[in-house]
Every structure is written in structure tokens, then in C-alpha cells.
Amino acid sequence: MASVDVEMVKCACPDCVCVVSVSKAVEREGKAFCCDECAEGHPDHAGCEHAGCTCHG
Known part of the structure; x- marks a missing residue:
């Protein structure tokens, strides 16, 4: 079984x-x-001020 390196993840918010x-x-x-x-x-x-993201907690 090959290992997979995760480089990108979704923000946990x-x-x-x-x-x-x-x-x-x-x-x-x-x-x-x-x-x-x-x-x-x-x-x-x-x-978070990232373009297109509307999260505010």
C-alpha cells in the first residue's frame, strides 16, 4: 500500500x-x-479576508 502525503487541507473553521x-x-x-x-x-x-470566503465565526 502506497503512502499518501497530504499537502493541502481544508481550513478547520x-x-x-x-x-x-x-x-x-x-x-x-x-x-x-x-x-x-x-x-x-x-x-x-x-x-479571514481571503477572496470569496464569507466566514466570520
Whole structure:
């Protein structure tokens, strides 16, 4: 069985549509996020500011 290296993952923020490379992801509690806003659960309800994404926590 061949191993598969996952290089891109969906941001762990439920409302976020962003896909982020594992090497650049913000990691919190073993989950990968696209940015600090998503990783912190959008404390100020700010979006991730990535084009086309409407997540705000």
C-alpha cells in the first residue's frame, strides 16, 4: 500500500471554504486553519479576508 502525503487541507473553521497548505497552516489543537482569525474562533467576528470566503465565526 502506497503512502499518501497530504499537502493541502481544508481550513478547520466550519464556515470557511479556504484550502491551505499543511506547511503554512496555523495549527491549534491538532487542527489546521488558514489564518489566526479562524484558529481563534473569530473572537471579533472578523473574516479571514481571503477572496470569496464569507466566514466570520
